Amino acid sequence: MDPVLEIKELSGGYIWNRPVIRELDFSIHPGEMVGLIGLNGAGKSTTIKHILGLLAPQTGSVRVMGLERGDDTGRYRGSFAYVPEAPELYEELTIREHLRMTAMAYGLDSAAFERRTVTLADQFDMTDKLDSFPQTLSKGMRQKVMIMNAFLVEPPLYVIDEPFLGLDPLGIRSLLDLMVERKKSGAAFLISSHILSTLETYCDRFIVLHRGRIAAKGTLQQLRSSAGGAPEKTLDDLFYTIVKGGAT
Numbered sequence: 001m002d003p004v005l006e007i008k009e010l011s012g013g014y015i016w017n018r019p020v021i022r023e024l025d026f027s028i029h030p031g032e033m034v035g036l037i038g039l040n041g042a043g044k045s046t047t048i049k050h051i052l053g054l055l056a057p058q059t060g061s062v063r064v065m066g067l068e069r070g071d072d073t074g075r076y077r078g079s080f081a082y083v084p085e086a087p088e089l090y091e092e093l094t095i096r097e098h099l100r101m102t103a104m105a106y107g108l109d110s111a112a113f114e115r116r117t118v119t120l121a122d123q124f125d126m127t128d129k130l131d132s133f134p135q136t137l138s139k140g141m142r143q144k145v146m147i148m149n150a151f152l153v154e155p156p157l158y159v160i161d162e163p164f165l166g167l168d169p170l171g172i173r174s175l176l177d178l179m180v181e182r183k184k185s186g187a188a189f190l191i192s193s194h195i196l197s198t199l200e201t202y203c204d205r206f207i208v209l210h211r212g213r214i215a216a217k218g219t220l221q222q223l224r225s226s227a228g229g230a231p232e233k234t235l236d237d238l239f240y241t242i243v244k245g246g247a248t
């Protein structure tokens with residue numbers, strides 16, 4: 001099966017010839033959920049910016065559904081949905097208008113738009129906020145709007161940056177349920193988070209970034225073997241071993 005996301009020998013960053021991520025190699029297949037973990041400044045957001053096409057590779061390549069960002073920008077961007085760490089909303093548009101704009105950008109028909117809007121608003125307890133403006137919402141509600149926009153369209157790839165911050169426990173549960181549902185339908189996920197216990201439960205594989213390089217990658221089992229960890233080691237224990245380069 002062809003990968004949804006394929007990153008080969010990727011080096012990149014903000015200043016030409018001064019990469020902050022180096023020689024990254026990984027791919028994500030349909031139906032896989034992959035956790036991207038690393039300390040502050042490890043390069044997670046920079047990697048995500050390369051996937052979104054906001055930064056150009058200095059060497060190597062990023063392909064989503066077989067396309068590089070320069071091949072066909074519309075199709076490239078239409079292949080993924082992104083949930084940023086901090087909500088970015090248009091203050092002059094209501095929540096329903098945000099959703100409608102996303103539906104138009106991704107070519108979603110109006111029947112699917114109406115149906116999914118009702119379901120998502122119900123799942124995130126936002127039905128009575130659909131015609132409100134963002135400035136009248138709480139921080140967590142604004143985050144829910146970003147999530148609803150991403151899940152309104154059903155792209156092959158979801159790129160999600162620190163999704164659990166700010167959400168209440170019901171919101172977290174709704175998000176995780178949706179992720180599992182979309183994964184079962186074949187969607188691929190890249191999730192960056194510091195909440196390692198949740199990633200451990202939900203992700204199939206992990207990529208540990210350290211100082212811009214992949215320090216370890218694989219399933220929990222593979223990380224345990226390569227870090228010389230006992231079978232009961234948690235992702236948190238393994239992460240500590242890997243980034244400290246020593247034994248737990």
Ligand SMILES: Nc1ncnc2c1ncn2[C@@H]1O[C@H](COP(=O)(O)OP(=O)(O)OP(=O)(O)O)[C@@H](O)[C@H]1O
Nearest residue numbers: 013014015020038039040041042043044045046047
């Ligand atoms: N806009 C920018 N311009 C220049 N350097 C940047 C910029 N954004 C990040 N960096 C640098 O790139 C490196 C990787 O940062 P990045 O934001 O990718 O880390 P991160 O793993 O996402 O960290 P965090 O967990 O804190 O969000 C850091 O050294 C950081 O200082």
